[in-house]
Amino acid sequence: MDEPNAIKMPMSNEDCENFRIIELLFFAYRSFVTDADEVLSEYGFGRAHHRILHFTNRIPGLTVAELLDILKITKQSLSRVLKELIESGHIVQLRADNDGRKRLLYPTKKGRKLALKLSQMQSKRIETAFANIVSNDIPRQSHAVEAFLQNMIDRSDRDFLDQLLNEGVSVD
Amino acid sequence: MDEPNAIKMPMSNEDCENFRIIELLFFAYRSFVTDADEVLSEYGFGRAHHRILHFTNRIPGLTVAELLDILKITKQSLSRVLKELIESGHIVQLRADNDGRKRLLYPTKKGRKLALKLSQMQSKRIETAFANIVSNDIPRQSHAVEAFLQNMIDRSDRDFLDQLLNEGVSVD
DNA sequence: AAATATATGTCAGGTATGTTGACATATATT
DNA sequence: AATATATGTCAACATACCTGACATATATTT
Numbered sequence: 001m002d003e004p005n006a007i008k009m010p011m012s013n014e015d016c017e018n019f020r021i022i023e024l025l026f027f028a029y030r031s032f033v034t035d036a037d038e039v040l041s042e043y044g045f046g047r048a049h050h051r052i053l054h055f056t057n058r059i060p061g062l063t064v065a066e067l068l069d070i071l072k073i074t075k076q077s078l079s080r081v082l083k084e085l086i087e088s089g090h091i092v093q094l095r096a097d098n099d100g101r102k103r104l105l106y107p108t109k110k111g112r113k114l115a116l117k118l119s120q121m122q123s124k125r126i127e128t129a130f131a132n133i134v135s136n137d138i139p140r141q142s143h144a145v146e147a148f149l150q151n152m153i154d155r156s157d158r159d160f161l162d163q164l165l166n167e168g169v170s171v172d
Numbered sequence: 173m174d175e176p177n178a179i180k181m182p183m184s185n186e187d188c189e190n191f192r193i194i195e196l197l198f199f200a201y202r203s204f205v206t207d208a209d210e211v212l213s214e215y216g217f218g219r220a221h222h223r224i225l226h227f228t229n230r231i232p233g234l235t236v237a238e239l240l241d242i243l244k245i246t247k248q249s250l251s252r253v254l255k256e257l258i259e260s261g262h263i264v265q266l267r268a269d270n271d272g273r274k275r276l277l278y279p280t281k282k283g284r285k286l287a288l289k290l291s292q293m294q295s296k297r298i299e300t301a302f303a304n305i306v307s308n309d310i311p312r313q314s315h316a317v318e319a320f321l322q323n324m325i326d327r328s329d330r331d332f333l334d335q336l337l338n339e340g341v342s343v344d
Numbered sequence: 345a346a347a348t349a350t351a352t353g354t355c356a357g358g359t360a361t362g363t364t365g366a367c368a369t370a371t372a373t374t
Numbered sequence: 375a376a377t378a379t380a381t382g383t384c385a386a387c388a389t390a391c392c393t394g395a396c397a398t399a400t401a402t403t404t
Contacts, residue, residue, distance in 0.1 A: 005264070005280050005281055006232070006264050006266055006278035006279075006280065007229075007232060007278060007279050007280065007281060007283075007284050008232050008233060008278060009232065010229075010230060010231060010232055011229045011230055011284070011287065011288065011291070015288055015291070016288065016291040016292055016295045017295055017299065018291075018294070018295040018298040018299065019230065019291065019295075021295075021298050022226075022291060022294050022295065022298070023230070025201065025204055026223075029197065029201045030244075032197055046389065046390075047389095047390085048389080048390060048391085051198075054194075057179075057182075057183045058182060058183050058191065058195070058337065059182060059336060059337070060178070060179060060180050060181065060182055061180060062336075063351080063352095064351075064352065064353095065350095065351065065352085066336070069332070070333070070336070072202075073390085073391070073392090074391080074392065074393080075351095075352070075353075075354095076353090076354080076355095076391090076392080076393085077390065077391055077392070079352090079353065079354075080390085081390080092177070092178050094178055099350095099351085099400075099401075100351095100399075100400050100401085101350065101351040101352070101399065101400045101401070102350095102351065102352085102400095103351080103352070106178035106179060106180060107178075107179050108177045108178065108179065109177055109179060111179075112179050112183070115183065116183065116187055116188065119183070119187070119188040119190075119191065119194060120188055122190070122194050123188045123189055123190040123191075123193075123194065126190040126193050126194070127189070127190065130313065130314050130317070133313050141302065141305050141316040141319075141320070142302050144313040144316045144317060145302070145316060145317055145320045147313075148313070148317045160241070161242070164231060164234075164238070164242070165230065165231070218359095218360060218361075219360090219361090220360075220361060220362090235380080235381095236380075236381065236382095237379095237380065237381085245361085245362065245363090246362075246363065246364085247380095247381075247382075247383095248362090248363080248364085248382090248383080248384095249361065249362050249363075251381090251382070251383075252360095252361085253360095253361080271371075271372075271379095271380085272370075272371050272372085272380095273370065273371045273372070273379065273380040273381070274371095274379095274380065274381085275380080275381070275382095
């Protein structure tokens with residue numbers, strides 16, 4: 001009964017200056033996190049495991065409370081995933097000498113190895129993205145950022161998206 | 173029975189050059205997406221709704237298949253969320269003239285308005301992040317990227333994280 | 345010493361967003 | 375007429391988050 005009232009004009013940069021950056025962030029981040037997924041699934045792990053493993057390796061001896069603060073999730077949510085990482089021998093908990101309530105989290109050798117493997121995969125993508133920023137992107141810093149994000153996106157996505165978002169769709 | 177074998181050394185840049193970028197991406201992206209959450213929840217919407225709404229506004233008249241390709245989710249998953257956006261009057265579907273099977277997605281006035289509101293929130297953070305790249309970050313493009321990502325992170329997180337990740341934790 | 349606060353863990357149930365597999369329908373194409 | 379394509383829908387399930395309530399061990403305060 002309502003007439004559809006469909007708006008057929010695409011949103012333009014006049015509406016919002018940073019559409020391109022907004023979208024690049026979305027796709028770049030997706031490619032970035034997806035790198036690790038395949039390896040993680042071999043262990044029956046997900047992204048939640050990855051985050052915990054990463055920060056435990058990066059800040060060995062951090063407490064559960066600190067980890068919760070970093071990840072901004074609830075202890076119940078952390079608990080389940082952390083338990084699996086402990087059972088699989090990737091992380092250990094040690095009682096703090098100065099305060100017996102605190103449980104300090106440390107990676108094991110196994111945990112360190114996996115964390116490095118995952119980080120190096122992500123690092124490789126980042127390295128390539130930096131390397132492929134061509135020098136005529138320098139004049140404006142925003143261009144370097146834009147180029148970086150663009151380069152972070154999977155090749156398979158990049159062409160498809162560029163076509164869709166830049167050439168656009170006919171507005172009849 | 174197993175001795176813990178806890179590793180107490182933090183991972184360093186020698187292990188992996190881009191730890192800093194990896195972490196900045198994580199926190200920057202989190203701040204970026206969290207901007208919209210509060211507004212979305214007023215409508216009973218989540219991030220899935222946001223993504224659909226965004227691309228429907230950005231590419232009005234896109235098909236369901238194209239949207240699935242962009243979001244890389246299943247049609248069953250899309251369906252549930254899209255249905256809510258249609259029922260709430262943010263998106264309409266119109267039959268394609270040239271192919272009656274296709275349902276073209278368009279925002280309504282209401283949908284356009286919400287999409288713009290959300291984009292402008294995110295754009296504001298991006299704008300500020302660009303503006304606060306100080307000029308001595310220019311020499312290397314990577315510095316501009318790093319500064320940008322750093323500036324994208326919520327103030328409240330930034331100081332806490334900087335302390336935790338740079339000054340580190342005592343390794344006894 | 346007793347009361348309280350802190351750090352952690354756990355039980356139980358709920359939500360949002362994704363998945364797979366099977367099947368239905370309408371429209372195009374061969 | 376047969377097949378392919380675009381979409382929708384039913385059902386069951388997985389992951390990763392949530393809230394609320396309660397338990398336990400250790401520190402700190404009174």
